[in-house]
Amino acid sequence: MSRSLLLSLALVSVLGCARAVKPEDATPRYEHIYYTPVEEALAATRTLMQERGFAFEETEDPNQLLTQWKQPVSGTRGNGFFERYLVVGIRVAPRQSVVRIFRMRRAVTGNDVEVRSYMKKSVLEEKEWMSNPSTRNPQFFQTAGVSSLGGVAHGTRDLELEKVLALRLESGASVETLSGNVREAPPARALSREPSFYLQRWKTDAAATASAESPCPRQVQGLRELLRPGLTLLVGEQLGTRETPEVVGDMVCEAAALGLPVALGVSVSQVEQARLDAYLASPGAPADQDELLRGDFWRKPHQDGRSSRAMMELVDRVRSLRASGLPVSLVAFGVETSTGSQRDMQMADALLVRREKQREEVLLVLAGNVHVQTREGVSWDEHFIPMAWHLAKADKNLVALDLSYAPGSRWGCDLKREGDLECGIVGTTPHPRVSAPPGLNPNIRLFEKPTEEGFHGLLYVGALSPSMPAVSQTEVEPPVPSSVPRKYIRQTQGLSQPQYPPIF
Numbered sequence: 377m378s379r380s381l382l383l384s385l386a387l388v389s390v391l392g393c394a395r396a397v398k399p400e401d402a403t404p405r406y407e408h409i410y411y412t413p414v415e416e417a418l419a420a421t422r423t424l425m426q427e428r429g430f431a432f433e434e435t436e437d438p439n440q441l442l443t444q445w446k447q448p449v450s451g452t453r454g455n456g457f458f459e460r461y462l463v464v465g466i467r468v469a470p471r472q473s474v475v476r477i478f479r480m481r482r483a484v485t486g487n488d489v490e491v492r493s494y495m496k497k498s499v500l501e502e503k504e505w506m507s508n509p510s511t512r513n514p515q516f517f518q519t520a521g522v523s524s525l526g527g528v529a530h531g532t533r534d535l536e537l538e539k540v541l542a543l544r545l546e547s548g549a550s551v552e553t554l555s556g557n558v559r560e561a562p563p564a565r566a567l568s569r570e571p572s573f574y575l576q577r578w579k580t581d582a583a584a585t586a587s588a589e590s591p592c593p594r595q596v597q598g599l600r601e602l603l604r605p606g607l608t609l610l611v612g613e614q615l616g617t618r619e620t621p622e623v624v625g626d627m628v629c630e631a632a633a634l635g636l637p638v639a640l641g642v643s644v645s646q647v648e649q650a651r652l653d654a655y656l657a658s659p660g661a662p663a664d665q666d667e668l669l670r671g672d673f674w675r676k677p678h679q680d681g682r683s684s685r686a687m688m689e690l691v692d693r694v695r696s697l698r699a700s701g702l703p704v705s706l707v708a709f710g711v712e713t714s715t716g717s718q719r720d721m722q723m724a725d726a727l728l729v730r731r732e733k734q735r736e737e738v739l740l741v742l743a744g745n746v747h748v749q750t751r752e753g754v755s756w757d758e759h760f761i762p763m764a765w766h767l768a769k770a771d772k773n774l775v776a777l778d779l780s781y782a783p784g785s786r787w788g789c790d791l792k793r794e795g796d797l798e799c800g801i802v803g804t805t806p807h808p809r810v811s812a813p814p815g816l817n818p819n820i821r822l823f824e825k826p827t828e829e830g831f832h833g834l835l836y837v838g839a840l841s842p843s844m845p846a847v848s849q850t851e852v853e854p855p856v857p858s859s860v861p862r863k864y865i866r867q868t869q870g871l872s873q874p875q876y877p878p879i880f
Contacts, residue, residue, distance in 0.1 A: 412471065420541065421475055439467070542803070603636060607738045611748065615681030621689065637704075638737060639705050639738070655691065680799065682710070721766060723747065745779060782814035785801055
């Protein structure tokens with residue numbers, strides 16, 4: 377039997393001995409499933425543990441990591457606790473995994489006669505304790521028996537460290553794929569799509585216009601207090617979700633229904649503006665939808681979430697609101713050929729030109745949350761100047777909202793360890809400062825003062841779910857391969873919400 381397996385069995389046998397931790401506190405109700413290959417998840421875990429000062433032993437099982445015992449930093453004559461970690465990775469599907477982190481602790485007692493004779497200890501206490509720092513090392517006092525792996529140990533699931541790992545894997549900035557750093561879009565060709573592919577709102581536009589009912593079925597709590605002529609309101613999103621574009625559509629509708637002219641800024645490439653304008657003026661029938669999606673922006677080989685089905689729905693909703701007589705329009709401000717601060721400056725320029733022409737309209741802007749920061753600098757580039765920094769210089773009353781949400785998943789792109797760009801379903805674990813429980817109504821909450829990043833408040837949208845690329849033939853997540861036992865999937869994902877990674 378391999379050593380790694382023996383360690384796993386030994387750990388299971390001592391989990392019940394951790395008297396200071398209640399079983400319900402040490403074991404999660406559901407496992408957190410990462411939309412990450414198990415190799416990637418374990419590599420991130422290894423890096424996290426190394427940053428915390430742990431070294432690793434070799435294991436025969438590549439899906440297990442085992443750290444060496446870490447000595448206590450301080451103690452009284454060698455007394456203290458040693459700890460080590462066992463990490464177990466489980467492959468759920470090619471791009472889905474579970475990582476369990478177990479912490480093992482054991483007490484050590486120093487000043488034992490088996491290590492040093494009474495005479496040597498007396499000499500040490502009288503002459504060397506204060507003068508020779510090396511003799512204060514806890515190992516100087518420990519017995520071989522207590523120091524061995526066979527000593528009494530207590531093991532528990534370290535859920536707090538698992539949460540840190542989840543934030544590292546699932547709360548980073550999205551990679552936006554640009555025309556300048558990916559292959560060209562495939563040439564346009566005659567399309568053959570099933571009728572179920574097309575949005576159906578165009579069929580009911582006439583009836584909705586004739587109805588006396590409000591075109592806005594849902595209001596966003598806290599928005600009305602912000603609305604005024606000339607307002608610039610920025611929303612920083614997690615790309616590739618259904619919920620954020622839907623809530624932003626509600627905000628556009630609510631503002632326009634009050635009689636305020638509204639321009640919705642979307643991070644669609646500026647070269648698509650003419651195509652967007654043509655679609656807004658069209659009935660929105662299937663042929664019009666096909667024409668909209670012929671643009672290169674919607675057909676890039678690597679779709680990063682900005683051209684999702686939900687974004688297409690948002691564009692179509694603006695068209696429908698215009699058809700009902702509301703004063704709404706679209707502004708494409710995306711830049712596909714520049715990078716870094718230069719790209720953000722060019723995006724800001726496009727919005728400032730619009731503001732200069734239409735000073736009284738409400739300018740509502742939806743973009744990735746890094747672009748919506750109003751202060752200079754990000755974790756990977758302290759000199760980065762985001763788009764919102766330029767906008768805030770021109771408008772001191774600008775309001776920038778970060779996204780508040782519950783754990784879920786989205787469509788996004790990321791650079792892997794080998795440097796390859798990969799796009800697909802990814803998990804979303806919110807940082808505690810933006811985290812909120814699921815099931816609440818959409819709402820805006822302002823801060824007493826801006827955050828370190830320059831956000832003025834939060835827009836809550838609920839638990840996130842992925843929106844596939846608009847050109848995809850399906851809007852549902854691919855099923856888990858049938859080779860994975862359904863019993864295991866039910867146990868790990870939970871029966872109530874099988875589509876999303878469960879909450880810790």
